[in-house]
Structures are given as C-alpha cells and as structure tokens.
Amino acid sequence: MTRKKVKLAFITNDSARKATFKKRKKGLMKKVSELSTLCGIDACAIVYGPYDSHPEVWPDSRGAHRVLAQFKRMPEMEQSKKMVNQESFIRHRITKAADQLKKLHKDNREKEITHLMYQCLTGKELQGLGVAELNDMGWLVDQNLKEIYKRIEGLKKAAGERDGVEEKPVADGSMQRAAVQQQWLTDQWMGNINPSDNQQGVGGSFGHGSGGWDEINMQFNDGSNHAAAMWANGFFP
Amino acid sequence: MAKKPNMGRQKIKIEKIEVKNHLQVTFSKRRSGLFKKASELCTLCGVEIAIIVFSPAGKVFSFGHPNVESIIDRFLARSTGPNSHDPFHLVEAQRNASVRELNLQLGQILNEVEVERKRGENLDNMRKTNESHYWWEAPVSKLGLEELEQLRDAMEELKKNVSQHANKLMNPSSMFVSNGAGGIFDQSRVNLVREL
Numbered sequence: 001m002t003r004k005k006v007k008l009a010f011i012t013n014d015s016a017r018k019a020t021f022k023k024r025k026k027g028l029m030k031k032v033s034e035l036s037t038l039c040g041i042d043a044c045a046i047v048y049g050p051y052d053s054h055p056e057v058w059p060d061s062r063g064a065h066r067v068l069a070q071f072k073r074m075p076e077m078e079q080s081k082k083m084v085n086q087e088s089f090i091r092h093r094i095t096k097a098a099d100q101l102k103k104l105h106k107d108n109r110e111k112e113i114t115h116l117m118y119q120c121l122t123g124k125e126l127q128g129l130g131v132a133e134l135n136d137m138g139w140l141v142d143q144n145l146k147e148i149y150k151r152i153e154g155l156k157k158a159a160g161e162r163d164g165v166e167e168k169p170v171a172d173g174s175m176q177r178a179a180v181q182q183q184w185l186t187d188q189w190m191g192n193i194n195p196s197d198n199q200q201g202v203g204g205s206f207g208h209g210s211g212g213w214d215e216i217n218m219q220f221n222d223g224s225n226h227a228a229a230m231w232a233n234g235f236f237p
Numbered sequence: 238m239a240k241k242p243n244m245g246r247q248k249i250k251i252e253k254i255e256v257k258n259h260l261q262v263t264f265s266k267r268r269s270g271l272f273k274k275a276s277e278l279c280t281l282c283g284v285e286i287a288i289i290v291f292s293p294a295g296k297v298f299s300f301g302h303p304n305v306e307s308i309i310d311r312f313l314a315r316s317t318g319p320n321s322h323d324p325f326h327l328v329e330a331q332r333n334a335s336v337r338e339l340n341l342q343l344g345q346i347l348n349e350v351e352v353e354r355k356r357g358e359n360l361d362n363m364r365k366t367n368e369s370h371y372w373w374e375a376p377v378s379k380l381g382l383e384e385l386e387q388l389r390d391a392m393e394e395l396k397k398n399v400s401q402h403a404n405k406l407m408n409p410s411s412m413f414v415s416n417g418a419g420g421i422f423d424q425s426r427v428n429l430v431r432e433l
Contacts, residue, residue, distance in 0.1 A: 006277075006281070007344065008277065008280055008281075008340040008341075008343060008344045009280065009281075009337070009340060009341075009344075010280065010281065010282075010283050010337075011281050011282065017281070017282050017283075020281055020282060021278070021281075021282040021284065024274070024277070024278045024281070024282070025278065027274065028271070028274050028275060028278060031267070031270070031271050031274060032271060032288065032290075034251050034267070035264070035267045035268065035271060035290065037251050037252060037253065038249075038251060038252070038253065038254050038260070038263055038264075038267070039253070039254065039260050039263060039264040039267075039293055040253045040254075040260075040293070041264070041290065041291045041292065041293060042290075042291045043288070043289060043290040043291065044288070044289050045275075045286070045287070045288045045289075046286065046287045046288075046308055046309075046312050047278075047284060047285075047286050048284060048285040048286070048308070048311070049282075049284055050282070050283060050284060055312060057312075064312070065313075067289055067291075068289070068309055068312070068313065070291070071289050071297060071299070071309075072309075074297060078296070078297060079297060079299070081296070082296060082297060082298040082299065083298075083299045083300075083301070083305050084272070084299070084300050084301075085300070085301055085302055085303065085304045085305070086276060086279055086280070086302045086303070086332075086336045086339075087332070087335060087336055087339060089272060089276050089300060090276065090336065090339040090340060090343055091339060093273070093276075093343055094339065094342055094343050094346060097343065097346045097347055097350055098346060100350055101346060101349055101350050101353060104350065104353035104354060104356075104357060105353060107357060108353060108356050108357050108360060111357065111360040111361070111364065112360065114364070115360065115363065115364065115367075117395070118367065118371070118373070118374050120395055120398075120399075121373065121391050121392070121395055122371075122373075126398055126399065126402045127402070129402065130406075131403060131406045131407060134399050134402055134403040134406070135403060137399055138396060138399040138400065138403065141392050141395055141396045141399065142396070144377070144392055145389065145392050145393065145396070147377045148377055148385050148388055148389045148392065149389065151377050151378065151380070151385060152382065152385050152386065152389065155381075155382045155385070156382070159382070
C-alpha cells in the first residue's frame, strides 16, 4: 500500500479523483462492516457518488432501511446528540490536534531543559541562557533533587537495616563494596574530604574501577566553570 | 513521552470481541476512525455521505455531509436528481467554503503535530544514547548511594548558580528580589528565587 501524504483538499484531477473515490469508498464499506462485526452493533452507510445517482449502501438497501427506521424511532434529542457534519467534525479534529500539540510542546520543552541541565552539570556556561531557560532548569533541578534525596534516604535506611548487603553503582558493574565500607565512604563524602586520604582508604574501589570517573574527567577541561571546579575538588587531587 | 506506549498494530480476527472492555475501546476508536475516513472521502472527492452507527450501549452516532437528515431523506425518498435536495445553492456554497477553510487549518495543525512528534523522538534518542554513556544521566532509581550523593552535590551547586544567574538577569541592579513580584513566573519558580 502506498503511503504518500495526501492533502486534505478536493482532488482536481478527474481521473485521480475517480480512482481515489473507488478505493476509499471500498475501504469505508469494509471499515463499517468490520465495526459492525467486531462490536456486534447495527450500522449503515450511504454514499452518493458524483457519477451515479444511485447510492452505494451498506449493508444493503434492506439493512439500511432497517437501521434508518431504528434511528428515526429514537427521540429527536438522542438522534442529534452525537450527530456531526463536516464542519463540526473537522472543528473537533482541530481542537484535538491543538491539545495534542500543546502537550507535545510541553513534553519536548521538558526534554530540552533536561538535556540543558545535564550539559550545565558537566561544564556548560550558564552565561548565555535566558531567564525562561534558567527558571525552567531551576525547577527541573529541584524536581531531581527531590527524587535524589528521597532515594538516598531510602537507601540509607535499607543499608542500616540489612547489614552486609552490597549496592552496585551503575558506573562500573565490578565495583563491589560492603555496607560497612559504604557507610565509611558516606561519612567521608559528607565532610570535607581530602582526596588523597580517600584514595588510600578505599583501596581497590576507586583504584581499578575508575572507568566511570575517567569519563567525568574527560568531560570538562576548562576549569572556569563552577560545577567542574566543584567536581575537581571532590575527586581529583 | 510523546507517544503513549501501546501494542502497536495487531492483526485481529473479524469476529465479535468477547471482552467487554476491549469491545468498548475498539468501538470508540474505530467509530472515530470511520468518521475520519468518511470526512476525508467527502473532502477529497466532493461526495455526499451519511453513516449511522449504534453503540454497544445503545446510543447512536451519525456523520453526514452536507448533513445526516438530508441524506436520509434523499435515500428514503429515492429521489434520483443530485440537486433536488437543496434549492439554496448559496448556502451550500458557503458551507463548502467554510469546510475548505477548516480543512486547511486542520492540515496545518496536523503538520505542526508531526514536526513536534519527530522532535520529541530525536530528543528521546539523544537521551537514550547519553544515558548509556554517562552514569549521571541514568534514572535516579538505578544509581548507587555515593553516585547519588555526588549527583546531589552537583545539583545543589547548579541550583545555586542558576539562582544567581536568574537573579542577575531579573534585577541587574540588586542581587535580591524584594517580593515575589517576578510577575511572569509561577509559584514554584518564584520560590526558587526566594530561596536565595
């Protein structure tokens, strides 16, 4: 089946229009039929083509008459409640599309700001950013911090309860440490750390499993940024 | 996420659906799709259509161009002349013009939706790539304790810097905002500034 994007306008080319009409009419009838069977409901479709004064009807003339009679038996209000024509239907589609667009804008904005945040976290200058971006980013940072604090608390609680269970960080799967060591580490990081002390004490953990840290080191070469400077103080002598 | 995760296009057998919930959802979606197809057929080929559909609950949905009643009347009366139903050609011309306008509008906005959706996809892909390369971009739930603490410290630092820069831009003369009269920002963001 060809998948060319079709413009929502009257097809001026006669032969193209005729071909489209034939195809789409067939497809429409098929869809009505499927709907009726799948959901076990009554329906009818009446299509007046431009070439034929006799309409094409689904299911057939008799079936259509039956459904129409059923329709007319309903109170006026019920009939018109869910009745639409081209104008109202297209308007409705426009509204739905507008809502969809709004949501997509919002989601994409959040994605962009998230990306920006990570860039700024690893060295990008805040200088050139506008107020809107800064504010959005600030909000996002807050949201992330909330999550982080929550999880830190959860982990500390769990570590306190289940002694000896290991936590595996993402950076390097081979980094294993006992809860005791972790607690010691935590204490180290909480206060002002002397990097050299840390390197000795922990031994193998940072020594060999430093794949992740090397990456960070690569990330920012200019010491001019706050964030980079902060990280540098923390881990790299 | 730009697209809701669903099961995609599944081939189903055309027979009555057993599960009531599925049936209702299917009805809703397919009825909507059916009317959309009918609307497109009317626009593309300039034809007149009526569709009447009863819902599983017994309500009736109908679509008609130019309108449901005139098509029904025409069908039941079995009149053969294509123009016998509307002597007011002016009204019809007017209606067709507004439909043309609406279709243009719809086409435009659908294009915009498509653009945004693609943009979202690209952003998702970029994020996925970054997540696998940089541990700090991974979801918080996947991080270990001191990664979290590192991240926390970095984030706190960033937060401070952001506040400073934002303040500088909003009040070039002073470092502090006297009241929450930032005006254009909502409460959560004003709080961020207030924290300074």
